[in-house]
Amino acid sequence: MxxxxxxxxxxxxxxxxxxxxxxxxxxxxxxxxxxxxxxxxxxxxxxxxxxxxxxxxxxxxxxxxxxxSGGGSKLIAPETPQLADTQDLTFSEEPIDTEEREQVNEIANDIANKMVSSNLSNAVSVFEDGEKITIRVDGQTLFESGEAQLSYEAEFIFNKLIDIFNRYPEYSISIQGHTDNIPINTVRYPSNWELSAIRATTALRYFLEAGFRPERMTATGYADSIPLVRNDSPENRAINRRAEFVLQKDPDLQKLYGK
Structure with missing residues (x-):
């Protein structure tokens, strides 16, 4: 007990x-x-x-x-870069004949209409300057922040671009990656230069796997060296984070495809 x-x-x-x-x-x-x-x-x-x-x-x-951040006692203030000159971005150096200018304008309008009909006008913009056509895609739509793996939305956009590029085989494609000015320093991407370059080559590889000729395409990373607007707000930095596909008629491709 x-x-x-x-x-x-x-x-x-x-x-x-x-x-x-x-x-x-x-x-x-x-x-x-x-x-x-x-x-x-x-x-x-x-x-x-x-x-x-x-x-x-x-x-x-x-x-x-x-x-x-100055030891945590100051708010971050990004450096003010020198913006790209408008003429460098939107105008060609050599004069273009009227017929070619009209053809480029027609192609640019065709691409823009396809983006609108695919409900992609919020993520994709189309510009032409007489000899070049630039398809500008919002970076946040293509890649997760700080990553270079294509998103689901990117595949949908790229499949639309494949149809467009196949319609104009005599045009070369220059893929350009751009970031904002927020620094990155990871094991995989020591700086924005590596990140933008790998993003551009990731896009290039997607099109090569779709059957495009390697000599038709190039990929370049520009980091934050060519901002569209000043990196002084989250909204502006989002504008600068982008991928651009620059189409330009190539004489060698014209001979190859007889156009």
């Missing part, structure tokens, strides 16, 4: 809930106290840390807070 003097009392289950509640209240009051003592410097430090952690390039980017 057991001695009741040595029996252990059972701990009521509600005590665990009560202990958790007390712990949460303690943390809450500590947080309130720390906020009441926050200075402008500590507030900027906290905001700069959040800005790094939640940058537009995502959590895959390994950035050094001490290097990019």
């Amino acid at each position: 057991s001695d009741p003097l040595f029996e252990e009392d059972e701990v009521p289950t509600w005590i665990f809930t009560f202990a958790d509640l007390m712990s949460l209240l303690l943390v809450f009051f500590i947080l309130m106290y720390s906020l009441s003592k926050m200075t402008e410097t500590t507030l900027e430090s906290a905001l700069s840390s959040i800005q790094i952690a939640l940058s537009s390039n995502g959590a895959n980017i390994n950035q050094s807070p001490r290097f990019y």
Whole structure:
């Protein structure tokens, strides 16, 4: 027969809930106290840390807070790059005859109409400058932040581009990758130069696997060296993150296809 003097009392289950509640209240009051003592410097430090952690390039980017935010006491202010000259982006250097200009304009309109009919006008834009046609695709539609693997949406867009490129085999295709100015430093991508170049070659490989001739295509990464707008806001940085497909009539391809 057991001695009741040595029996252990059972701990009521509600005590665990009560202990958790007390712990949460303690943390809450500590947080309130720390906020009441926050200075402008500590507030900027906290905001700069959040800005790094939640940058537009995502959590895959390994950035050094001490290097990019002044030790956590200053808000991040990206450097102001020199914007690409409008003439370099939109005009050819050599004069183009009227017939070729009209042909390029007709092809550009055909491509733009196909993008609209495919409900891709929000992600794809088409421009022509007399001899070149530029198909500009929103980078966020093609790739996840800080990655070079094609998204599901990218395959849908690329399949539409395959149909277009097959219609005009005498045009060469220059694939250009562009990023914003937020630095990246990961094992796979030490900088935006590697990221933009690998993204461009990933797109090129997709078209090569679809049967396009290698001599028809090139791929180049430009990182943040040719921004469309200043990288001074999340919206502008999103505009600068893009892939461009530049079509230009190639004499060698014209001979090959008899056009």
